[in-house]
Amino acid sequence: MPKVVDREEQRRRIGAALLRLVAERGLDEVSVRTVAAASGRSPGAVQKYFRTKEDMLTFAAELAGERIEQRMAGVSTALPLREALRALVLTTLPVDAERRAEATVQLAFAVHAAHHPRLAAIRRQVDQEIRQALAAWLASAGHESHATAVADAVIAVSDGLALRMLYAPQEHEQLLTALDRALNALVPGPGSRAEPSLGGTAPDENGS
């Protein structure tokens, strides 16, 4: 038993090193050799845990998916719906170093998945879980109508803004204004432009 636990722990450490490498240098820099260096191991030691680069990437994508679920679970559903959605999207936007690393990894894996069926299957599974959770959340807050389509639209806005923020950090503020505009439009209600917010932390409405 201790050996099994240790093996899983070693795989997780190598996976975490791979995610840091992608965040810092991009997915095209990942190889058994670079991941070995980043995790302080020999190439042979890495190959003891992952036979191919594809194996490493698949495991790292699963790790990244776990992180998304943890972040989603960390957003308080006690917040008004639109503020909760905003908080959720903000956890995925590259507005600080940690979230930038995470967004870089997610988007690099997403693009890579276009050519790699195993990664695509993991992404679709994660998307599916987020879609269902968001749709249930919208429905329970009285937005039953088109809940799935609204959930998919929120995911799309989130991914699209994250992508642009990665290479346009100087436009962060303008893009956060666009986020508020999209959420106001997709989830009208208390806190939207037409009605004053009930809470004290509604997004700034002074967009261009």
Place this chain on the structure above:
Amino acid sequence: MPKVVDREEQRRRIGAALLRLVAERGLDEVSVRTVAAASGRSPGAVQKYFRTKEDMLTFAAELAGERIEQRMAGVSTALPLREALRALVLTTLPVDAERRAEATVQLAFAVHAAHHPRLAAIRRQVDQEIRQALAAWLASAGHESHATAVADAVIAVSDGLALRMLYAPQEHEQLLTALDRALNALVPGPGSRAEPSLGGTAPDENGS
């Protein structure tokens, strides 16, 4: 003079071969060697036109940007605003082989730009032109309020949906429903859920 023209033409042909390669196999497969093979040249011949991989990618990103501008120019502004916006976004979504190739290239370059300042500058310039064109379009159709933020939100939805469609082709229909939901919400007016459409080609409203 003929030599200069020929040189530019050769660069464009190599750039086009690079774009095809990215579309088919992903950005991580691009090298002087693979681009040479894809364009029917020797590695030495490619390096006569591009000294580094970075030079090739930069030129190819400019070519891809030109294509976006051509597509935008091809959408009739005589259409009702929301239908025109829908047509515009559809030109960027990977719903057939040609658009899939184009979207793969665009998104691969966008993610790559996170680590490559020259590519980032090209992307920001293209985004800026699209943002301004969309905002002017929205304003001229009576949507002056928040035109820039709405334009950025439409760009984000478009990029986010394209990304997801790349690895989830089986969800295209559901994601097109999300597009209609987002456009209806962001650009309310004739054709939106509250009012019957004036035209005969309004998007299907029966989202889940």
